[in-house]
Amino acid sequence: MKIYTKTGDQGSTMLFGGTRVSKAHLRIDSYGTVDELNAYIGLLRDQSISPNYRQILKTIQDRLFVLGSHLATEPSKRNNVSLPQISTADITLLEQAIDDMEAQLPALKNFILPGGHTTVSFCHIARCVCRRTERLVVALADVDEVEPIIIQYLNRLSDYLFVLGRKLSADLGAEEIIWQP
Numbered sequence: 001m002k003i004y005t006k007t008g009d010q011g012s013t014m015l016f017g018g019t020r021v022s023k024a025h026l027r028i029d030s031y032g033t034v035d036e037l038n039a040y041i042g043l044l045r046d047q048s049i050s051p052n053y054r055q056i057l058k059t060i061q062d063r064l065f066v067l068g069s070h071l072a073t074e075p076s077k078r079n080n081v082s083l084p085q086i087s088t089a090d091i092t093l094l095e096q097a098i099d100d101m102e103a104q105l106p107a108l109k110n111f112i113l114p115g116g117h118t119t120v121s122f123c124h125i126a127r128c129v130c131r132r133t134e135r136l137v138v139a140l141a142d143v144d145e146v147e148p149i150i151i152q153y154l155n156r157l158s159d160y161l162f163v164l165g166r167k168l169s170a171d172l173g174a175e176e177i178i179w180q181p
Contacts, residue, residue, distance in 0.1 A: 016069070017077025026140045031071035033133040038064040040126040047119040049168065056097055060157065063090050067150055071137070075145035086149050094156045101167040108166070116174035120165050127161035130154060 007013075012020045013028060021028065038061050045057040066084045073081055114124035134154040140146050169176050 015074040015077075016072050016081055017074030019074045019077075026136065027071060027144065030133070030136045030140045031068045033129065033136050034064055034068040034071060037126065037129045037133050038068075040122065040129050044119070044122045044126055047122060049119060050171070053164065053168075056093070059093070060160075063153065067153060070147060070150060071140070086147075086153055088149070091149070091152055091156050094153075094160045098156075098160050098163045101163045105163075105166055105170060111179040112166070113177040113179050114165070116169050116177060117172045119172060120169045120174055123161055123165035123168055127158050127165065130158040130161055134158060 008023065011023050013023050014020050015027065041057050041061050041064065045054050045061070063086060066086055069083050070078075070086070073083060115121050134151065137146055137151055137154060141148075141151065166176065168174075
């Protein structure tokens with residue numbers, strides 16, 4: 001199979017299910033931004049971090065592929081296609097990881113500025129892309145069908161990435177810079 005098909009040369013692409021839409025369609029922007037998020041998660045996973053963090057990030061990347069496949073599927077055709085599922089267990093995994101990390105961190109009393117270490121910065125970039133992804137998917141849900149668990153997962157993932165950034169900061173001995181208004 002060739003990587004190029006030339007079918008998108010006029011600015012359209014096909015959803016799973018067969019419908020052609022503009023590459024500027026909100027559904028395409030949504031799952032394209034999921035792909036961007038997945039790439040940033042991969043960049044974070046490639047850093048010198050704990051194997052435990054790497055494993056969770058790999059699981060997250062897998063879940064993002066699942067999430068993207070749902071967004072790339074025409075809602076009216078979902079019953080005709082066998083897709084892997086996002087489940088509440090996926091959200092629970094993120095919540096447990098957040099709780100475990102927060103138990104090892106000082107309470108957050110102020111806003112912090114992203115940065116302090118390159119790895120921490122990569123984590124914050126992934127968090128920001130996750131929030132943008134969430135906003136796009138919510139906008140899509142305002143005009144078309146989106147499974148609510150997708151929005152829940154993205155919301156929890158951005159929380160996870162924020163706390164992971166704090167934990168990586170602590171692990172790496174990087175200073176958390178408090179925002180002083």
